[in-house]
Amino acid sequence: MSFFPIKDSSGITQLVKSTIAIEGEVRVRPEQSRRDEGTGQIEVQVNKFTLLNPAHRNMPFIPSDNQTLVNEDLRARFRYLDLRRTALADNIRKRSQVARTVRDTLHEDGFLEVETPLLLKSTPEGAREFLVPSRVGQSTAQHDGKDTPLFYALPQSPQQPKQLLICSGAIDKYFQIAKCFRDEDGRKDRQPEFTQIDLEMAFVSWGVDPKICSSDEWRIGGHEVRAIIEKLVGRIWQQVEGITLPSSFRVITYNEAMARYGSDKPDTRFALEIQDITTSLPTHTQALLEDLGEILEAIILRPSESCSFLRANDECSYQNERNVSRSVIADNNLLDWLSDNRLINLKLSGEEHALLNKTLGVSSGDTLWLSRRRKVPEGGSTALGRLRTRISELAHARGDYVPHAVPHFLWVTEFPLFTRADPDKEFLAHGRWSSTHHPFTAPMWQDIEAMYAGRIDQVRGQHYDLVLNGVEIGGGSVRVHDAAMQEYIFSQVLQLSDSEKTSFDHLLHALKCGAPPHGGIALGFDRLMAILCKTPTIRDVIAFPKTGAGTDLLFRSPAAINKEVLYQYGVRPTRG
Numbered sequence: 393m394s395f396f397p398i399k400d401s402s403g404i405t406q407l408v409k410s411t412i413a414i415e416g417e418v419r420v421r422p423e424q425s426r427r428d429e430g431t432g433q434i435e436v437q438v439n440k441f442t443l444l445n446p447a448h449r450n451m452p453f454i455p456s457d458n459q460t461l462v463n464e465d466l467r468a469r470f471r472y473l474d475l476r477r478t479a480l481a482d483n484i485r486k487r488s489q490v491a492r493t494v495r496d497t498l499h500e501d502g503f504l505e506v507e508t509p510l511l512l513k514s515t516p517e518g519a520r521e522f523l524v525p526s527r528v529g530q531s532t533a534q535h536d537g538k539d540t541p542l543f544y545a546l547p548q549s550p551q552q553p554k555q556l557l558i559c560s561g562a563i564d565k566y567f568q569i570a571k572c573f574r575d576e577d578g579r580k581d582r583q584p585e586f587t588q589i590d591l592e593m594a595f596v597s598w599g600v601d602p603k604i605c606s607s608d609e610w611r612i613g614g615h616e617v618r619a620i621i622e623k624l625v626g627r628i629w630q631q632v633e634g635i636t637l638p639s640s641f642r643v644i645t646y647n648e649a650m651a652r653y654g655s656d657k658p659d660t661r662f663a664l665e666i667q668d669i670t671t672s673l674p675t676h677t678q679a680l681l682e683d684l685g686e687i688l689e690a691i692i693l694r695p696s697e698s699c700s701f702l703r704a705n706d707e708c709s710y711q712n713e714r715n716v717s718r719s720v721i722a723d724n725n726l727l728d729w730l731s732d733n734r735l736i737n738l739k740l741s742g743e744e745h746a747l748l749n750k751t752l753g754v755s756s757g758d759t760l761w762l763s764r765r766r767k768v769p770e771g772g773s774t775a776l777g778r779l780r781t782r783i784s785e786l787a788h789a790r791g792d793y794v795p796h797a798v799p800h801f802l803w804v805t806e807f808p809l810f811t812r813a814d815p816d817k818e819f820l821a822h823g824r825w826s827s828t829h830h831p832f833t834a835p836m837w838q839d840i841e842a843m844y845a846g847r848i849d850q851v852r853g854q855h856y857d858l859v860l861n862g863v864e865i866g867g868g869s870v871r872v873h874d875a876a877m878q879e880y881i882f883s884q885v886l887q888l889s890d891s892e893k894t895s896f897d898h899l900l901h902a903l904k905c906g907a908p909p910h911g912g913i914a915l916g917f918d919r920l921m922a923i924l925c926k927t928p929t930i931r932d933v934i935a936f937p938k939t940g941a942g943t944d945l946l947f948r949s950p951a952a953i954n955k956e957v958l959y960q961y962g963v964r965p966t967r968g
């Protein structure tokens with residue numbers, strides 16, 4: 393519904409417009425009323441006006457870009473009305489343009505677009521899946537036992553189909569703009585169904601010995617995959633933003649990212665870097681920390697730091713971080729600021745303080761954020777990493793800090809291949825090792841020996857994450873192409889049971905049939921579009937999104953199914 397002002401001798405009255413057809417003459421507007429944007433140069437001299445379909449009198453709300461937006465639930469319920477807002481419609485249009493660039497670029501590079509099944513089988517790959525009950529086989533021999541319903545699972549990603557396509561030898565460069573499904577507990581700005589730009593390539597490299605080439609880019613394999621993504625992302629940024637990106641992106645290892653920025657997806661647009669200050673402490677304290685396998689880290693803010701960060705630093709609260717302390721250095725505590733610090737419980741002499749201040753270059757007016765953590769980083773962020781982000785967010789929210797317009801893309805590599813620290817994977821792992829990404833990621837060749845020797849915590853994967861301004865926008869890896877190694881990972885490292893392993897039999901068999909070395913990646917298309925559309929939520933770039941809790945208020949799903957239908961699928965409600 394739109395409104396037109398109509399003017400007569402008694403004043404201006406608003407006409408409410410529904411769907412209309414207009415016949416008339418398109419002509420150039422008088423010079424003084426011409427505008428450059430959109431159709432501002434022309435107007436229509438109306439001769440005939442037909443009402444094709446009137447709009448309801450009581451619309452639930454009037455979609456408008458100018459007014460404050462009505463309640464989110466109401467807009468979600470009437471998404472078809474909300475989509476009339478120019479901002480949303482523009483996002484959907486931009487999404488289509490970017491999808492086209494993806495297809496054009498990859499086709500030009502020899503990739504084939506292949507669709508893979510949505511009705512697949514449940515496999516212990518990492519994420520919790522959505523199950524689809526099926527009537528297939530209910531009355532046939534395939535159905536082993538009358539009381540066991542059969543289920544498909546929706547793919548958490550087309551990981552196995554794409555690897556099998558490459559194993560087939562028929563295709564050596566695959567891509568798909570693929571729908572994926574993960575049944576994750578309602579998390580901020582995640583959707584249970586989402587879209588990935590998914591690709592896979594045959595004959596990717598397995599990394600180069602640093603003795604031959606010392607560049608970080610070559611330490612792990614798959615640079616062919618990273619190169620095509622750099623080209624693709626470069627082209628998108630050129631088209632949408634008019635920005636020329638560097639032809640290749642910076643590479644940083646997981647350990648370096650965790651040490652300097654406290655995050656495996658660091659925002660490198662600003663410094664506030666973290667320092668390991670353990671070796672500046674008196675030797676007895678160093679030995680103590682060493683025995684515990686811990687380090688002491690600091691972010692030091694000096695008065696010379698930009699005032700936007702200094703102001704945010706003053707306001708920053710850190711109550712939620714038990715493992716962080718703040719010391720504001722002044723003349724009266726210069727020689728005892730670390731004494732009685734609850735994190736380290738030390739009594740340092742004035743001389744020891746003076747030495748420490750000298751090594752760290754600490755003087756009156758500095759602020760030191762300290763944190764003690766395990767030397768080997770665990771998970772995606774450290775306490776100081778979260779604090780660093782918080783300070784920048786506060787400065788940004790105050791309008792003090794405006795991040796650099798040129799985007800900071802980087803590759804994070806050399807992640808630990810296996811983990812015990814991810815609570816999201818515990819439902820599958822039950823105390824066993826789990827794959828940091830997925831079980832098909834190849835170890836770095838430098839660490840293969842450690843893997844076979846059982847030093848699992850020392851094995852790094854040939855995985856690469858693409859990070860943009862502190863947001864992970866994609867990830868992929870070189871895959872295990874050797875069946876014996878894949879079998880070893882399933883049985884000996886992940887300790888999958890026989891029935892868990894059965895779900896990978898076809899992949900193991902395909903690897904045994906002469907599969908080429910291969911690798912790939914997936915970019916989160918929704919997140920990428922949210923960044924390009926400069927909106928904080930991926931819901932603004934999806935035509936029909938779900939709410940944060942995973943429900944669809946428009947189609948009203950998920951919904952209960954009546955008992956009779958459930959029985960046809962062999963599914964019995966537990967109650968009622």
Ligand code: ASP
Pocket residue numbers: 548549550551591867868869912913914
């Ligand atoms: N399937 C992986 C994911 O969805 C991406 C990849 O390894 O290609 O994260």
